[in-house]
Amino acid sequence: MTSVTSATSTTATGSTSTSGNGITADYSTFLNLLTAQIQNQDPLSPMDTTQWTQQLVQYSQVEQALKTNDYLKTIASNSGDTxxxxxxxxxxxxxxxxxxxxxxxxxxxxxxxxxxxxxxxxxxxxxxxxxxxxxxxxxxxxxxxxxxxxxxxxxxxxxxxxxxxxxxxxxxxxxxxxxxxxxxxxxxxxxxxxxxxxxxxxxxxxxxxxxxxxxxxx
The missing domain is CATH 2.60.40.4070 (Immunoglobulin-like)
Structure with missing residues (x-):
């Protein structure tokens, strides 16, 4: 359980440095790790549903931030060409x-x-x-x-x-x-x-x- 959680955390953190082109692949990897985390959890002490929901929300926020950065770069590059x-x-x-x-x-x-x-x-x-x-x-x-x-x-x-x-x-x-x-x-x-x-x-x-x-x- 601990190792799977650690891998999930690393993937979510590392995605902040990837480009927008790789966000889809990273998102799929994140979901696979999250699924494995749920499947291998301790049945006597299951993970709180709000915990993995929050992880999904956090990753979506990272995805949105990357798209926003790409959009801002486009605006900056065309700033003088109106x-x-x-x-x-x-x-x-x-x-x-x-x-x-x-x-x-x-x-x-x-x-x-x-x-x-x-x-x-x-x-x-x-x-x-x-x-x-x-x-x-x-x-x-x-x-x-x-x-x-x-x-x-x-x-x-x-x-x-x-x-x-x-x-x-x-x-x-x-x-x-x-x-x-x-x-x-x-x-x-x-x-x-x-x-x-x-x-x-x-x-x-x-x-x-x-x-x-x-x-x-x-």
């Missing part, structure tokens, strides 16, 4: 750090920046599965901001349908050393909405990007 902030961007031109653009009406547009002069810059467009669809290499690219527009045609000559595509930019100097680059989407904000995960997003020329990715507003 819908009111997003709405204030509508009609303005923004620059983002999101490298995914939407191919719409035969065009997907990005902007990229090279920190220093580059001897060669390779542009790769990939689909949502990571497949490389188009590759282009430019030479003698100066430092600063640049733009790239893709018409949806792959290197193999196939025309892709509308959808989201990602641009990857790799730059090297004359010595073959990597040059720092950044990639994003620039355009006018048409609308604001809330994504399924609760984050606030804006529509930039038909591309939905997180509000948190905005790096410049004009």
């Amino acid at each position: 819908m009111s902030n997003a709405v204030s961007y509508i009609g303005k031109t923004v620059q983002t750090s999101d490298a995914t653009a939407t191919l719409k009406n035969g065009s997907a547009d990005w902007n990229y920046n090279t920190a220093d002069d580059a001897a060669s810059v390779t542009l790769k467009v990939t689909d949502s599965k990571g497949n490389v669809l188009y590759t282009e290499t430019n030479s003698d690219v100066s430092s600063g901001d640049h733009s790239f527009s893709w018409d949806g045609k792959t290197s193999a000559g196939k025309t892709e349908t509308s959808g989201d595509y990602t641009l990857t930019v790799t730059a090297k100097d004359s010595n073959g050393s990597a040059v720092t680059t950044t990639t994003g989407v620039t355009g006018t904000v048409n609308s604001a909405s809330t994504a399924s995960d609760g984050t606030v997003q804006i529509d930039v020329n038909g591309t939905l990007v997180p509000l948190s990715s905005v790096t410049k507003v004009s």
